[in-house]
Amino acid sequence: xxxxDVPGQPADGQTGRNDCMRKKAVxxxxxxxxxxxxxxxDILIHQEEGSRNQVIRHLLMHLANGxxxxxxxxxxxxxxxxxxxxxxxxxxxIAIPHARLDNLQRPYVGVATSAKGIPFAEDKPPVHLILxxxxxxxxxxxxxxxxxxxxxILRDRNAAxxxxxxxxxxxxxxxxxxxxxVLPEYVCAADIMRxxxxxLRNNDNLKTAIDCFISENLSEIPVVDRDGDMVGVVSAGxxxxxxxxxxxxxxxDLSPIVNFEPFTSxxxxxxxxxxxxxxxxxxxxxxxxxxxxxxxxxxxxxxxSKCYVLNGKKLMGIIDLPIFLNKVFRE
Amino acid sequence: xxxxxxxxxxxxxxxxxIGVMAAITALVGWGSHRLGLAPTSxxxxxxxxxxxxxxxxxxxxTHRVAVAFIGVAVLIGSRAMTLHGMLRATELDIIFFLIGMxxxxxxxxxxxxxxxxxxxxxxxxxxxxxxxxxILCSLSALLSSVVDEVSSIVVVxxxxxxxxxxxxxxxxxxxxxxxxxxxxxxxxTMLGNPVGIFIGNKAGFNFSQxxxxxxxxxxxxxxxxxxxxLIWYRKTIHQMTLVMEEHRQVHHGLGPLIRIPYRxxxxxxxxxxxxxxxxxxxxxxxxxxxxxxxxxxxxxTPLVIAGLLMIYRPGRARHYIxxxxxxxxLLFFMLLFAIAGGLEEQGITQNLxxxxxxxxxxxxxxxxxxxxxxSAVGSAFVDNIVFVAxxxxxxxxLVERSAEFSLLWWALLFGACFGxxxxxVGSTANIVALGxxxxxxxxHIAFFEWLKIGxxxxxxxxxxxxxxxTFMPMPHPAGHPVVEREVIGPLHEPHLSPxxxx
Numbered sequence: 100x101x102x103x104d105v106p107g108q109p110a111d112g113q114t115g116r117n118d119c120m121r122k123k124a125v126x127x128x129x130x131x132x133x134x135x136x137x138x139x140x141d142i143l144i145h146q147e148e149g150s151r152n153q154v155i156r157h158l159l160m161h162l163a164n165g166x167x168x169x170x171x172x173x174x175x176x177x178x179x180x181x182x183x184x185x186x187x188x189x190x191x192x193i194a195i196p197h198a199r200l201d202n203l204q205r206p207y208v209g210v211a212t213s214a215k216g217i218p219f220a221e222d223k224p225p226v227h228l229i230l231x232x233x234x235x236x237x238x239x240x241x242x243x244x245x246x247x248x249x250x251x252i253l254r255d256r257n258a259a260x261x262x263x264x265x266x267x268x269x270x271x272x273x274x275x276x277x278x279x280x281v282l283p284e285y286v287c288a289a290d291i292m293r294x295x296x297x298x299l300r301n302n303d304n305l306k307t308a309i310d311c312f313i314s315e316n317l318s319e320i321p322v323v324d325r326d327g328d329m330v331g332v333v334s335a336g337x338x339x340x341x342x343x344x345x346x347x348x349x350x351x352d353l354s355p356i357v358n359f360e361p362f363t364s365x366x367x368x369x370x371x372x373x374x375x376x377x378x379x380x381x382x383x384x385x386x387x388x389x390x391x392x393x394x395x396x397x398x399x400x401x402x403x404s405k406c407y408v409l410n411g412k413k414l415m416g417i418i419d420l421p422i423f424l425n426k427v428f429r430e
Numbered sequence: 431x432x433x434x435x436x437x438x439x440x441x442x443x444x445x446x447x448i449g450v451m452a453a454i455t456a457l458v459g460w461g462s463h464r465l466g467l468a469p470t471s472x473x474x475x476x477x478x479x480x481x482x483x484x485x486x487x488x489x490x491x492t493h494r495v496a497v498a499f500i501g502v503a504v505l506i507g508s509r510a511m512t513l514h515g516m517l518r519a520t521e522l523d524i525i526f527f528l529i530g531m532x533x534x535x536x537x538x539x540x541x542x543x544x545x546x547x548x549x550x551x552x553x554x555x556x557x558x559x560x561x562x563x564x565i566l567c568s569l570s571a572l573l574s575s576v577v578d579e580v581s582s583i584v585v586v587x588x589x590x591x592x593x594x595x596x597x598x599x600x601x602x603x604x605x606x607x608x609x610x611x612x613x614x615x616x617x618x619t620m621l622g623n624p625v626g627i628f629i630g631n632k633a634g635f636n637f638s639q640x641x642x643x644x645x646x647x648x649x650x651x652x653x654x655x656x657x658x659x660l661i662w663y664r665k666t667i668h669q670m671t672l673v674m675e676e677h678r679q680v681h682h683g684l685g686p687l688i689r690i691p692y693r694x695x696x697x698x699x700x701x702x703x704x705x706x707x708x709x710x711x712x713x714x715x716x717x718x719x720x721x722x723x724x725x726x727x728x729x730x731t732p733l734v735i736a737g738l739l740m741i742y743r744p745g746r747a748r749h750y751i752x753x754x755x756x757x758x759x760l761l762f763f764m765l766l767f768a769i770a771g772g773l774e775e776q777g778i779t780q781n782l783x784x785x786x787x788x789x790x791x792x793x794x795x796x797x798x799x800x801x802x803x804x805s806a807v808g809s810a811f812v813d814n815i816v817f818v819a820x821x822x823x824x825x826x827x828l829v830e831r832s833a834e835f836s837l838l839w840w841a842l843l844f845g846a847c848f849g850x851x852x853x854x855v856g857s858t859a860n861i862v863a864l865g866x867x868x869x870x871x872x873x874h875i876a877f878f879e880w881l882k883i884g885x886x887x888x889x890x891x892x893x894x895x896x897x898x899x900t901f902m903p904m905p906h907p908a909g910h911p912v913v914e915r916e917v918i919g920p921l922h923e924p925h926l927s928p929x930x931x932x
Contacts, residue, residue, distance in 0.1 A: 344588065344591075344592055344685065344686075345588050345591075346544070346545045346548045346549075346585070346588040346589075346592070347545060347686070347688070349539035349540065349542075349544060349545055350539070350540060350541070350542045350545055350690075351540050351746055351749075352542075355542070355688050355689055355690055355691060356686075356688050361686040361688070363686065368596070371598065376595070380869075
C-alpha cells in the first residue's frame with residue numbers, strides 16, 4: 100500500500116502550508132497597505148448577537164451606507180452563496196467572507212469584531228474577527244493578495260481575540276496600521292498551492308504505485324527521494340506505457356492486440372519494477388515564489404493539468420488546474 | 431521523431447567554450463592563409479565560417495542549426511559565396527532522397543513491420559546471451575544498411591530495452607554493441623548513412639557498384655567487431671545467459687506475444703530495396719542517362735514509394751511528413767553542404783587537393799590510409815557528415831585529375847562511418863542512442879567507457895578497410911571520365927595500381 104507523505108511538513112505536526120503565505124509581504128515602493136481599503140468608519144465592533152448571515156448583512160449594509168453602494172441584495176446573495184459553497188474561516192477565529200462583484204470600481208473591506216464569537220461553520224470554533232472583502236470581478240488575485248497581507252495575524256493564535264476586545268473602531272484601525280500589513284506585489288505559486296498531497300518514493304515498486312492509483316483515484320503522483328526532493332512523476336499513462344512497450348505503439352492500428360497479452364509480463368514483474376526505472380522527468384513545475392501567472396504558462400506549455408511547486412528541488416505542494424481556475428476566475 | 435534534449439550550459443563555461451571556438455577558428459583561418467590554402471580575405475571568411483560550424487557541432491551541439499543559419503548569411507553577406515552558389519550547394523537531391531526514406535521508415539513502423547522484427551527476436555526459443563548478442567549485432571548492421579542509421583538505432587534499442595528491462599540486466603553494454611554495429615552496417619549500402627548517399631551521389635556510384643565495394647568491407651568489419659564485443663563483454667553476456675535461463679525455467683517470455691500483420695511492411699521494404707538496387711538498369715530503360723540524370727531514379731524511388739504509401743494511408747500521411755521526417759537534421763545538412771560549398775567556390779578545396787598530392791607521395795594507394803585516418807579522427811569528434819562535406823570537394827578535385835583517386839571515396843566513406851564509433855559524439859546514431867539510454871534507463875555511458883571499446887573497434891575496422899582497399903579490386907564510379915585531364919599542381923605522375931588495369 101502506498102504511504103502518503105506530506106513533504107516539507109514541520110516536525111511539530113503543523114501543516115507545512117507555504118512559507119510564502121506565512122511570510123509577511125515585504126513593503127516595496129509600489130506596495131499597498133491593507134488599511135488603504137478601509138477606514139475606522141468601515142469597522143463595526145462588538146457584534147455579539149446574530150447569526151453568520153445577519154452579521155454579514157449588517158456589515159454589508161454598513162459599508163453600502165458609507166460608500167453609496169446600490170446593489171446590496173445582489174452582493175449579499177453572492178457573498179452567502181460563496182460562504183455556503185465553502186466557508187471562509189481561515190485561521191484562529193478569523194473569517195474573510197468575500198465575493199467578486201460586477202459594477203464595483205475598487206475593492207472595499209469592512210471589519211467586524213465579536214468578543215463572544217459568531218459561529219461561521221459547524222465544524223469550526225466561533226469567529227472573533229470578520230473581514231468582509233468586496234472585489235471587482237476583473238481583478239483576479241486581489242483576494243489572495245489581501246489574504247497574504249494578513250499573514251502576521253493569521254499566524255498569531257491570539258490576534259482575533261485581542262482585536263475583539265478592543266473598545267473602539269479607532270483602536271481596531273490602529274491595530275491594523277501597527278501591523279504594517281501590505282499587499283504583496285503579486286500572488287505567488289505558494290499562495291495557490293495545496294500542500295497536502297500523496298507522494299511515492301523512488302524506491303517504491305510498480306505494485307505500490309498501481310495500488311495507490313486505484314485506492315486514491317489519482318491520475319498522477321509525484322515521486323520524491325528520501326530527502327523529499329522531487330525526482331519525477333508517475334501517471335496512469337506511464338503505467339499503461341510500461342504495459343504497452345514503445346515498439347507496439349509505433350503501430351497506429353493496435354487491433355491485433357485483442358486480449359491483455361502486453362499486461363501479463365507487467366503483472367509478473369510489478370513487485371520487481373522500481374519507480375525509478377519508469378518515472379517521467381518531464382512535468383510542470385515552478386518555484387514557490389514564482390508569480391502565480393507563471394503556473395498558467397508552465398501548465399499550458401507542457402499541456403499538463405498539474406503543476407508542482409518546488410523550493411529548490413524539494414516538493415512543497417501542487418496546483419491542480421481546477422483549483423488554479425477557481426483561484427483566478429472565482430475566488 | 432526523436433526529440434533531442436536541450437543542454438543548458440552554465441554561463442562561465444559557455445564563455446570559455448566560445449573563447450576556445452574563436453581561438454580555433456582564428457588559428458585555422460590564419461594557418462590556412464599562411465599555407466596558401468586561403469590566399470584572399472574572402473577565402474579566409476569561408477574557412478573561418480566552416481570551422482566555426484564544426485566547432486559548434488563540437489561545443490554547442492544544440493545550436494548547430496542556428497549557427498549554420500548565421501554561417502550561410504555571413505558567406506553571402508561577405509560575398510564569399512553567391513546566392514546561386516548557395517542554392518546549388520544545398521544538395522537538394524540528397525535531401526529529397528532522405529525525406530523519402532524517412533517517410534518509408536515511418537510507414538514501416540506504422541504498418542507493424544519493425545514491431546514484428548523485434549517481437550520475432552524476443553520470442554525466439556533457446557536464446558542465450560551469446561545468441562542475443564550475435565542477433566543484436568547482425569540486426570543492427572542489417573537494419574542500418576537498409577534504413578537510415580537513426581531509425582535503425584531507435585528500433586534496435588527498443589529491442590535492447592525490452593530484453594534488458596525484463597531480465598533486469600544492465601542495458602548500456604548492449605546499447606554500445608548495437609551502436610558500434612549500426613555504424614559499421616550503415617557503411618554497407620547507399621541507404622544506410624547520409625554519408626553513403628552523399629558520397630555515392632557525388633562520386634557517381636550506382637547502387638550495385640556501391641554495394642559491391644562497400645558491403646564486403648562492412649561485412650568483414652562486422653564479423654571482427656562481433657568477435658571483439660563477444661570477448662570484451664563476455665562477463666555481461668554470460669550473466670545474461672544465466673538470467674535468461676532462470677527466466678525460462680519459470681516459463682516467462684521476454685515480452686508480449688501478439689500476431690502482428692507484417693507482410694505489407696515487408697513487401698514495402700523489399701520493393702524499395704529491389705527498385706533501388708536496379709535503379710541503374712531502370713534509368714537506362716527510361717533513357718535517364720548522362721551527367722544531368724546521374725542516379726535520377728535512385729533519388730526519386732523513395733519519393734515515389736513514399737507518395738504511394740501516403741495515398742495508401744491518407745489518414746497517416748501528415749503524420750509521416752510531420753513526425754517521421756527529421757526536419758531539424760535535414761535542415762542542418764542543407765546548410766552545412768552550402769557552407770562547405772563556400773570552400774569550393776573560393777577554391778580552397780582545390781588548393782587543399784594540390785597540397786595533399788604534394789604532401790603524400792605515392793599516389794592514391796598511399797593516400798588511402800591518410801584519408802582514412804584523417805576522416806576517422808575527424809569523425810570521432812565532429813559529426814561525420816561535417817567531415818565528409820568538407821572533404822568531398824577535395825577528393826572531387828583529385829579525381830578530376832586522375833580516376834585512380836576514386837579509391838579515396840571509399841577511404842572517406844569508411845573513415846567517416848567507422849571513425850564515428852570512436853567517441854560518443856562521433857555519429858548521429860551515437861548521440862541518439864545516448865539520449866534514449868538517458869531518457870529510458872536514466873543511465874549514462876561515460877566518455878572513457880565508450881572510448882575504450884570505441885577506439886579498439888574504430889582502429890581495427892579502419893585497418894581492415896585499409897587492407898581491403900589495398901588488396902581488393904574496388905569499382906570506379908559509373909560514367910566517370912577515365913581520360914585523365916592535364917594535371918595542374920604537384921601531381922605529375924599518376925599512379926597506376928593493378929586494380930586500374932582491371
